[in-house]
Amino acid sequence: MADLERSFADERVGSLLAFGAGRSYGDAALNSGGGSVLMGRLDRFLEFDAASGSLVAESGATFADIVDCFLPRGYMAPVAPGTGFATLGGGLANDVHGKNHHHAASLGQHLAWFDLRLPGGELRRVEPERDAALFQATVGGVGLTGIVERLCLRLQPVPSNAVLVRKRRIADLERYLAAFEEERDRADYVVGWIDALATGRKLGRGILEAASPAAESVPSTPRKARRVPIDLPDFALNALAVRAFNQLYFERVPAGGTEQRVAYRDFLFPLDAIRDWNRIYGKRGFHQFQCVVPFASGERALAGMLALTSKSGQGSFLAVIKAMGQAGLGYLSFPRPGYTLALDFPNAPGAREFIAQLERIAVEHGGRTYLAKDSTLSPANLRAMYPDLGKFQAVLAEIDPRGRMNSDLARRLGLKESRR
Ligand SMILES: Cc1cc2nc3c(=O)[nH]c(=O)nc-3n(C[C@H](O)[C@H](O)[C@H](O)COP(=O)(O)OP(=O)(O)OC[C@H]3O[C@@H](n4cnc5c(N)ncnc54)[C@H](O)[C@@H]3O)c2cc1C
Numbered sequence: 001m002a003d004l005e006r007s008f009a010d011e012r013v014g015s016l017l018a019f020g021a022g023r024s025y026g027d028a029a030l031n032s033g034g035g036s037v038l039m040g041r042l043d044r045f046l047e048f049d050a051a052s053g054s055l056v057a058e059s060g061a062t063f064a065d066i067v068d069c070f071l072p073r074g075y076m077a078p079v080a081p082g083t084g085f086a087t088l089g090g091g092l093a094n095d096v097h098g099k100n101h102h103h104a105a106s107l108g109q110h111l112a113w114f115d116l117r118l119p120g121g122e123l124r125r126v127e128p129e130r131d132a133a134l135f136q137a138t139v140g141g142v143g144l145t146g147i148v149e150r151l152c153l154r155l156q157p158v159p160s161n162a163v164l165v166r167k168r169r170i171a172d173l174e175r176y177l178a179a180f181e182e183e184r185d186r187a188d189y190v191v192g193w194i195d196a197l198a199t200g201r202k203l204g205r206g207i208l209e210a211a212s213p214a215a216e217s218v219p220s221t222p223r224k225a226r227r228v229p230i231d232l233p234d235f236a237l238n239a240l241a242v243r244a245f246n247q248l249y250f251e252r253v254p255a256g257g258t259e260q261r262v263a264y265r266d267f268l269f270p271l272d273a274i275r276d277w278n279r280i281y282g283k284r285g286f287h288q289f290q291c292v293v294p295f296a297s298g299e300r301a302l303a304g305m306l307a308l309t310s311k312s313g314q315g316s317f318l319a320v321i322k323a324m325g326q327a328g329l330g331y332l333s334f335p336r337p338g339y340t341l342a343l344d345f346p347n348a349p350g351a352r353e354f355i356a357q358l359e360r361i362a363v364e365h366g367g368r369t370y371l372a373k374d375s376t377l378s379p380a381n382l383r384a385m386y387p388d389l390g391k392f393q394a395v396l397a398e399i400d401p402r403g404r405m406n407s408d409l410a411r412r413l414g415l416k417e418s419r420r
Pocket of ligand 1: 017018019020021022023024025028029039059060080081082083085086087088089090091093094095096097098099141142143144146147148149271372373407
């Protein structure tokens, strides 16, 4: 903590930004030419009240730390993103959501308070009701209001270390959206994998996973992480290879579906079991596009995006779809009621231009893309997608008149530049 205070006092450092675990896909955690404050070592759990489930933690603790430490005691993080490596501070700054968003909303809704080191160096306890504007600017505020040192999160009591997961094949997009409706009140967690290369009558086919806490635990076995040993060559991800992978993946679940108890960790963080999974995209890496579009026009928007993707030859095999619930509390929170679609694209020639077309469809339908995943958005589209940007900027103008906090994302998107 003392080092953190010194960083704020030292003017030679220039601009500052917290760096959590670097699990954002784009430039949200980068601050070229300025100072990065590495939060990973501020990772202690400080207090826990079993009656209320309130956990006070330092912001560098991770979601996996909560699973490791509290699941054996019968508590679980109310919301967890798809990787346990993410820190709680990083989760707060992106107001992360999990596979249970329709049921539990996003992280901001589960915070009692957080301690924020403001850009001027002062430490302030921020509560949602007593300091509403600063709370709303910081939750989902991509680190630009200061550095969260510790936070109080309400954990969920759970009956076991596992969830009961039902998997079934879904034939097309229309049935997908109907299945989300069916599962909304039935399952705590609902998420779908989509075959983004399927066309015609199969457009939007995939595998739906619906899960709820299991009454009984599964034996806890240490997780053996596998590793992608090399950067794969470009041809490994051409459209033909992805099409073959998608066919196999679809057929892996029998036509009648499956039901199985699965440990929370394996269900919530599947990619964490494959170290360096990003190397399958080769040395040039990849972009992820994630949008949410309102329910009313969602089917048309998704059909447009999927048709474009399957035609494009831009092979996306990690495609995820789900229905979201309540809007996030932050001015720049991503979640809002609607369907969210996430697609990965190798960073090949034409990928950025292609993603710009998907962004255009999202804007036309009143949707938005997720800053935690973004590497391609334009300042104009940001303004169209985030109508509370002006409120966010008004808070920054008040607490950070000298512009101490900054990031590559903020500079690229003009996040701090108000245009009246
Ligand atoms: C495999 C995978 C799956 C994912 N699945 C999901 C998902 O299902 N849902 C979802 O919402 N997201 C998901 N994400 C995105 C990820 O959860 C977010 O990007 C999250 O913010 C990463 O946390 P981090 O600790 O790595 O933060 P970083 O990426 O290091 O930083 C993210 C932002 O938080 C700020 N920040 C970090 N710590 C602090 C602090 N202490 N105080 C103030 N600001 C801080 C940084 O400045 C930056 O702006 C996924 C990412 C991966 C790699």
